[in-house]
Amino acid sequence: MTPTSAGTTAPAAAQPLLHQKGREVQRFGTVKQVPLGLSHDTRMYACQVLNQILADTQMLYALYKKHHWLMRGATFHQLHLLLDQHAEAQLALVDALAERVQSLGGVAVGDPRHAAEITSVPRPPDGTEEVPAMLSRLLDAHETILVEARTAARRLADLGDDGSSDLVVSEVVRGGEAQAWFLAEHLVDTPLTRLSPGPEAVA
Ligand SMILES: [Fe+2]
Numbered sequence: 292m293t294p295t296s297a298g299t300t301a302p303a304a305a306q307p308l309l310h311q312k313g314r315e316v317q318r319f320g321t322v323k324q325v326p327l328g329l330s331h332d333t334r335m336y337a338c339q340v341l342n343q344i345l346a347d348t349q350m351l352y353a354l355y356k357k358h359h360w361l362m363r364g365a366t367f368h369q370l371h372l373l374l375d376q377h378a379e380a381q382l383a384l385v386d387a388l389a390e391r392v393q394s395l396g397g398v399a400v401g402d403p404r405h406a407a408e409i410t411s412v413p414r415p416p417d418g419t420e421e422v423p424a425m426l427s428r429l430l431d432a433h434e435t436i437l438v439e440a441r442t443a444a445r446r447l448a449d450l451g452d453d454g455s456s457d458l459v460v461s462e463v464v465r466g467g468e469a470q471a472w473f474l475a476e477h478l479v480d481t482p483l484t485r486l487s488p489g490p491e492a493v494a
Contacts, residue, residue: 342409
């Protein structure tokens with residue numbers, strides 16, 4: 292006898308409507324009207340610049356995770372943990388930037404393949420680099436974002452978008468500067484076990 296599903300299939304009222312495909316309802320690079328007292332042009336500029344910072348921040352987050360995994364050497368444990376801590380902060384920033392774009396009526400960069408297309412952060416090699424090169428790469432990515440973020444914050448404030456300007460200054464700039472400090476101090480060539488040769492020790 293052929294098996295049958297009669298009597299064991301849920302009724303249509305309980306059945307989820309699966310495999311639906313539809314048209315795009317808002318194109319990337321457009322803004323909806325939202326009642327925030329900010330002009331169309333201001334919100335267009337804000338969404339464009341926030342999406343640029345968002346794409347770059349997604350790449351920085353991914354770089355932090357890659358280097359967290361690929362870290363090695365005498366300071367492996369410390370750097371492994373530090374880079375993960377920084378990655379978590381960058382991920383929180385990704386969410387804050389994306390939600391700011393949405394609140395302004397825009398469309399946030401979501402798909403990592405889209406972010407990779409518009410980012411200014413260079414792609415790293417797929418393999419492993421030397422540890423100082425990985426740290427330098429992270430610092431360079433931070434600097435790229437810091438430069439664009441400061442310019443964006445000033446322009447956003449001039450246009451009256453204080454909310455976006457504040458987000459960029461207080462989160463992207465201040466947070467990025469603090470992370471860059473922690474990274475850069477790991478690139479100072481200090482002896483681990485011997486004093487540097489030189490003038491006599493201070494009494
Ligand atoms: Fe991990």
